[in-house]
Amino acid sequence: MDLCELSIVVPCYNEEDNVIPFFLRTRDVLSPLQINYEIIYVDDGSNDSTFSVISNIINENSIIKCIRLSKNFGSHAATMAGISSANGKTVAVLAADLQNPPELLPEMINHWKNGAGIVWALPEIGDKNKNYTSRVFYSLIRSIAIPEYPKQGVDFYLLDRKVVNELKKNADRNIMITGNLFKMGFKQVFIPYKYTDRERGNSKWNISKKIKLAIDMIVSQSYIPIRIMSIFGFTITIISALYALLIMIFTLLGNNQITGWASTIIIVLFLGGVQLTTLGILGEYIWRISDQVKGKPLFIIMEKIGF
Numbered sequence: 001m002d003l004c005e006l007s008i009v010v011p012c013y014n015e016e017d018n019v020i021p022f023f024l025r026t027r028d029v030l031s032p033l034q035i036n037y038e039i040i041y042v043d044d045g046s047n048d049s050t051f052s053v054i055s056n057i058i059n060e061n062s063i064i065k066c067i068r069l070s071k072n073f074g075s076h077a078a079t080m081a082g083i084s085s086a087n088g089k090t091v092a093v094l095a096a097d098l099q100n101p102p103e104l105l106p107e108m109i110n111h112w113k114n115g116a117g118i119v120w121a122l123p124e125i126g127d128k129n130k131n132y133t134s135r136v137f138y139s140l141i142r143s144i145a146i147p148e149y150p151k152q153g154v155d156f157y158l159l160d161r162k163v164v165n166e167l168k169k170n171a172d173r174n175i176m177i178t179g180n181l182f183k184m185g186f187k188q189v190f191i192p193y194k195y196t197d198r199e200r201g202n203s204k205w206n207i208s209k210k211i212k213l214a215i216d217m218i219v220s221q222s223y224i225p226i227r228i229m230s231i232f233g234f235t236i237t238i239i240s241a242l243y244a245l246l247i248m249i250f251t252l253l254g255n256n257q258i259t260g261w262a263s264t265i266i267i268v269l270f271l272g273g274v275q276l277t278t279l280g281i282l283g284e285y286i287w288r289i290s291d292q293v294k295g296k297p298l299f300i301i302m303e304k305i306g307f
Contacts, residue, residue, distance in 0.1 A: 003161070006030075006037040006109065007088030011078035012054075013044040015096040019053045023064065026102040033106060040065045041096070042082040045072035058306045065306035069299055076177050077299045083159075083177075084168055085307070092158040093177075094121075100156035104193055108158040117163050117186030121156040123195035150190075154178055160186070229278045236274065 010022065023039060030037055043051045043066060054066045067081050079093055090112050094100035100121065108119040139151075155178065159167070163186055170180055182188075 003089045004038055004087055005035040005089055006105075007086035007091045008037065008039045008105075009042065009079060009082030009086060009091060009093045010039060010096045011042045011044055011075050011082065011093075012046060012050050012096045013072060013075070013078070014046045014048045014050060016046070016049045016053050018096045018098060019050060020057060022096050022098055022102075023057060023061070025098065026105075029102045029105055033109070035109075038063050038065055038087060040067065040082045040086060042066075042078040043068045044075065044078035045069050055305060062306075066304070067301055068303040068305075070302040071300070073299045079177055080167075081299045081301060083164060085304070086164065089161050090158055091161075091164050094156045099196055101193060101196070104156070104191060105158075107191060111189045111191070112158060112160060115187055116189040117160045118181055118184075118188045119158040120150075120154050120188065120190045121158075122150055122154055122190050122192050123152050124192055148182060149179070156193075157181070162186070225281045225284075229281055232274065233278070236271070 008026065012019065019041065026039065041054045041064065043054065051066070051068055054064070058064045058066060065085075067085060069078060069081060073081075083091055083093070090109065092105060092108065094102065104121050108121065111119045157178070159181070163181070163184065166184060167177070167180065
């Protein structure tokens with residue numbers, strides 16, 4: 001099968017107001033380049049008229065394609081659905097809300113032609129990093145899982161076909177694509193841009209999704225949480241042994257002044273909290289192992305049109 005020059009993957013969840021403006025703006029950017037490209041919208045279980053809008057414009061534009069998922073699987077699963085069906089020598093991923101400017105695509109394509117395997121478009125620090133939960137989210141990823149991960153985060157990128165082929169081999173159900181890409185190597189280039197606010201619609205990226213994604217990233221990319229619990233448990237064991245030795249010495253000297261229920265209860269509650277925290281961390285790892293072993297699909301495609 002012949003490959004086109006560029007595939008553009010656009011995950012959509014309730015983006016009925018942005019589908020057409022995205023297409024028109026992207027078309028205006030790419031038309032002067034005179035390259036063969038396709039736009040793949042992935043309807044991630046939208047409950048508005050997103051799919052209907054896409055279906056209507058497909059009838060008039062052969063470069064547009066659509067994948068409709070059976071339910072809302074999340075942006076990273078939807079992105080993988082689009083990447084898996086992309087037919088381009090290079091694949092770009094950007095949001096339908098136009099906060100990622102399509103005007104960067106020509107520059108990103110030039111970097112790819114000059115040998116870059118992954119081209120990242122990075123929002124300027126301060127633009128996308130105003131929200132407190134976002135700062136905490138990316139700080140956790142940097143400190144525990146991927147130190148080189150950008151402080152402001154990243155969700156706009158362009159991939160060479162070799163990178164796409166390697167990414168498709170990943171069978172992780174709790175996937176964070178950008179984290180996996182940073183771990184893959186290849187020549188990577190970074191382009192700064194001005195992040196803009198949404199013109200239409202509301203963001204679907206809420207705090208619960210951030211927490212879920214942060215846990216997925218940390219658990220899948222790092223052993224540090226378990227290592228911390230191991231070190232913490234070993235430290236408490238040493239302190240407990242020293243404390244017991246101190247009591248024995250005081251008792252033998254006939255000067256045992258360490259009494260009281262309050263200190264005992266505090267120690268018991270503290271150790272109980274540590275044990276529950278440790279079990280919770282282990283549970284996160286075990287649940288993901290169980291989820292992976294079951295072999296459930298990352299996404300389910302209900303319908304494909306335009307292909």
